[in-house]
Amino acid sequence: MREINTVDFENEVVNGGKVVVDFYSTECPPCEALAPKFEAMAELYGGKIKFLKVFRQGNRELATELGVSSSPTLLFFDNGKQITDSISGGIKKSEIQQRLDAMLSDDDVKTIKTNQKPIVSEYDVAILGGGPAGLTAGIYLGQAKIKTVLIDPALPGGYMGITHQVSNYPGFEQPQPGYMLAHYMSEQAKHTGIDFKVAVDITSVDLHKREIVIDELETIRAKKIIIATGTTPNTMNAPGEKEYKGKGISYCATCDAKYFVDKEVTVIGGGNSAVEEALFITKFASKVTMIHQFDKLTANQTAIEQLQANEKIKVMYEHEPRKFEKRGDKMVATLENLKTKKLEKLESDGVFVFIGFKSNVDVLGKNLPKMNSWGYILADEDMKTSIPDVFAIGDIISKKYRQITTAVADGTIAAITISKELN
Ligand SMILES: Cc1cc2nc3c(=O)[nH]c(=O)nc-3n(C[C@H](O)[C@H](O)[C@H](O)COP(=O)(O)OP(=O)(O)OC[C@H]3O[C@@H](n4cnc5c(N)ncnc54)[C@H](O)[C@@H]3O)c2cc1C
Numbered sequence: 001m002r003e004i005n006t007v008d009f010e011n012e013v014v015n016g017g018k019v020v021v022d023f024y025s026t027e028c029p030p031c032e033a034l035a036p037k038f039e040a041m042a043e044l045y046g047g048k049i050k051f052l053k054v055f056r057q058g059n060r061e062l063a064t065e066l067g068v069s070s071s072p073t074l075l076f077f078d079n080g081k082q083i084t085d086s087i088s089g090g091i092k093k094s095e096i097q098q099r100l101d102a103m104l105s106d107d108d109v110k111t112i113k114t115n116q117k118p119i120v121s122e123y124d125v126a127i128l129g130g131g132p133a134g135l136t137a138g139i140y141l142g143q144a145k146i147k148t149v150l151i152d153p154a155l156p157g158g159y160m161g162i163t164h165q166v167s168n169y170p171g172f173e174q175p176q177p178g179y180m181l182a183h184y185m186s187e188q189a190k191h192t193g194i195d196f197k198v199a200v201d202i203t204s205v206d207l208h209k210r211e212i213v214i215d216e217l218e219t220i221r222a223k224k225i226i227i228a229t230g231t232t233p234n235t236m237n238a239p240g241e242k243e244y245k246g247k248g249i250s251y252c253a254t255c256d257a258k259y260f261v262d263k264e265v266t267v268i269g270g271g272n273s274a275v276e277e278a279l280f281i282t283k284f285a286s287k288v289t290m291i292h293q294f295d296k297l298t299a300n301q302t303a304i305e306q307l308q309a310n311e312k313i314k315v316m317y318e319h320e321p322r323k324f325e326k327r328g329d330k331m332v333a334t335l336e337n338l339k340t341k342k343l344e345k346l347e348s349d350g351v352f353v354f355i356g357f358k359s360n361v362d363v364l365g366k367n368l369p370k371m372n373s374w375g376y377i378l379a380d381e382d383m384k385t386s387i388p389d390v391f392a393i394g395d396i397i398s399k400k401y402r403q404i405t406t407a408v409a410d411g412t413i414a415a416i417t418i419s420k421e422l423n
Contacts, residue, residue: 001042001051006062012052014080018103019050020096023063025071026055029186030090030155033198034072037093044116045100048108076103090155090199093215119218123149123195124422126212126220128205129228129360130198131158132404133394135185136411137226142192144419149195149220151212153202156189157182158230158394160404163255164246169404181404205365207390224418227369227377227385227392228411229360231402236268236355240324248331249324249351253277254403256352260285263349266333267291268321274354275299275307281352282312289346290315291335316346324351359396372398383414391418 004012013019022038024031042051056063056071066075066082073088076099084099101109125141127134130152141148150156160166163178190196197220203213207227212220233251235241241249250256257265257280265285267278270292276299278288295317297304307313316335322343323334333346359375361368369385369392370378376398383391393410395402 001039001046001053003053003055005054006059009054009062012050013077016050016077017079018048019052019077020100021075021077022051022053023056023059023066023068023071023073023075024053025057028071029183030199031072033155033196034074034091037091037096037199038074041093041096041100044112045104048104048112049100074099076100078103092153092199092201094201116217121149121218121220123147123220123222125149125224125226125418126151126210126222127226127228128152128202128212128364129158129230129394129396130154130156130186130196131228131230131394131407132160132185133230133407133411134158134226134228135189136408137228137393137415138189138194138411139185139192140412140415141419142189142194144415144423145193146419146422149197149222150189151200151202151214151220152198153200155198156186156196158407160185162246163252165259166255166404167258168255202363205363206367207365207369207387208367210389223422224389224391226383226411226414226418227364227390227396228394228407229363230395231357231359233353234356234358236321236353238321238323240326241321241353244324244326244331244351248326249353251353253280253352253354256350257281257284260350262286264289264347266331266346266348266351267354268351269354269356270294270297270299270315271354271356272299272303273356275303277352277354278313279303279306279310282310285349286312288313289348291319291321291333291346292317293320293338294318357395361396374398379410381413382417383410384417 070088073086075086076084087095124147127137127150130150138150160178161182165175166178167175200214203216205212210222210225261284263285264287267290281288318338319335321333322336325332330347331351335344369387377392377396379392379397383393385392391414393414394407
């Protein structure tokens with residue numbers, strides 16, 4: 001693996017045979033996450049493919065010419081011709097390997113695979129999930145000099161990292177962009193000396209053996225495991241939903257309703273949380289239109305009565321969203337009337353979706369800790385689960401309020417409990 005610049009490019013890449021180039025930057029957490037994987041791949045495939053690094057800030061023109069607009073970006077060439085799509089951001093080992101394999105013959109791939117050696121690492125604590133809960137546990141454990149690894153299939157930050165503005169996390173006078181809070185927290189955790197294994201594939205988890213396999217090859221054994229894998233919001237699978245998430249479509253009224261003073265808002269859902277959140281939003285918004293798929297709300301009677309008494313809320317029953325678009329500052333939802341099958345448009349200043357979340361327990365293997373009937377893990381006041389030496393924190397546990405502050409609190413409690421047990 002070598003570093004090259006614009007001058008070397010012609011020789012090394014254009015006339016260079018099979019080449020992979022990593023355009024990286026400094027002060028770039030995803031570049032730091034990629035570096036050890038790129039090095040490991042270079043060791044494995046180095047006999048057949050050339051591995052080169054280009055410092056993007058120092059070679060801007062070359063990067064622009066090649067269409068590289070973010071760091072890190074990997075480009076794959078055969079004699080100067082780009083042969084597969086580039087990859088950027090939180091790059092997984094499997095994504096690189098897939099592209100490298102496609103550049104070689106089946107026999108070469110077979111030989112390389114047989115040279116791959118399994119790795120076993122031992123830790124005191126393995127944290128699964130690098131959202132605010134996992135990062136906080138990491139900060140406390142790192143400061144207590146406990147050998148800890150934080151594992152995440154994505155880059156650290158969790159929901160915080162994709163939240164537009166966070167205005168309720170203490171310590172900041174002004175609302176903070178979520179990605180900055182995520183950056184501060186993960187840098188703080190890294191500085192304590194804990195290991196980060198992020199943008200990895202979680203191959204398997206055995207909570208009873210306290211063994212986690214990542215990228216199919218590396219087994220991580222730990223004395224204690226902390227589960228901090230959070231939740232995934234149920235989605236409507238409507239075009240535009242993904243695109244406008246955090247840019248017109250929100251999943252958190254506590255966080256975002258305050259930005260809708262005297263504005264018109266659309267709320268999707270009809271269960272308890274949708275009704276309660278719609279009532280909360282009316283403290284700010286001038287009008288709330290709820291879209292519900294059934295002919296009756298599914299919330300409890302008290303909530304329904306409160307909603308019926310609130311003049312700002314109108315419910316459109318038997319309607320479902322089919323598409324979301326943006327027109328200027330306005331969100332336009334295309335709704336299907338489920339009775340007549342006709343499509344209609346509803347314009348508002350913002351859309352809130354409350355159709356439930358599901359806990360990210362699927363990856364935790366077969367023998368899960370005890371959970372409530374909605375699939376959230378039961379943890380006691382020390383964040384211990386029903387499995388010895390396995391803790392759970394943050395949004396994944398059965399609790400009433402899911403916020404960054406409550407996730408951070410759970411992480412603190414689990415880490416202090418573990419520090420006392422291990423010392
Ligand atoms: C759109 C939105 C906006 C919000 N805004 C605010 C706000 O303004 N203020 C506020 O206080 N709260 C807000 N919240 C709530 C807050 O973000 C959450 O309560 C908080 O992030 C929970 O932290 P967590 O660490 O438990 O989980 P998460 O933040 O969900 O992080 C979980 C992490 O686990 C990782 N993971 C997933 N599966 C696995 C696996 N198998 N193995 C390992 N890791 C895994 C994920 O990649 C992720 O990094 C918002 C929530 C949403 C959805």
